[in-house]
Amino acid sequence: GKLLEVEASLDDGLLRAVNDLPVDAVVAADALEESGPLTWHRLMILTHVRHLVSKPMVVPVAADVSQADVKSLWDAGFDGLMVTAPAERIAELADVIAKLPPRAAKRDRRDAVVPRVNGGPIEEFAEPEEEPDEDSGSA
Numbered sequence: 001g002k003l004l005e006v007e008a009s010l011d012d013g014l015l016r017a018v019n020d021l022p023v024d025a026v027v028a029a030d031a032l033e034e035s036g037p038l039t040w041h042r043l044m045i046l047t048h049v050r051h052l053v054s055k056p057m058v059v060p061v062a063a064d065v066s067q068a069d070v071k072s073l074w075d076a077g078f079d080g081l082m083v084t085a086p087a088e089r090i091a092e093l094a095d096v097i098a099k100l101p102p103r104a105a106k107r108d109r110r111d112a113v114v115p116r117v118n119g120g121p122i123e124e125f126a127e128p129e130e131e132p133d134e135d136s137g138s139a
Helices: 012-020 040-052 067-075 087-098
Strands: 003-007 025-029 057-060 080-082
Touching (some): 025 040
Parallel strands (some): 057 080
């Protein structure tokens, strides 16, 4: 498949444009260090990218990524991890990933929701009456 690496610092419009490109997945790279534990700041930046891109997202992580960090990335909606590690470590990570609970199907809530009052028919609104212009009166 075709992977496209994008920087998290790209403009939102450019990140949305990725959705129209003929790629199979997107690698969400960022300017922050990929080694060490996942920080809230890095997770927020990566999640921002994920919200703008509808393609499957892969996140580069350090070989010593914790189980908690893997779960956090999964819960945030990321689809894969990219890691350089010995075969034994990759097997351990595969076991951690296999034990993750399935994701609940989320509805895309970007559409406007218009409530209906009392479930009745929609009535036409009367045009408001124009008030007399204060300047047109006698002085």
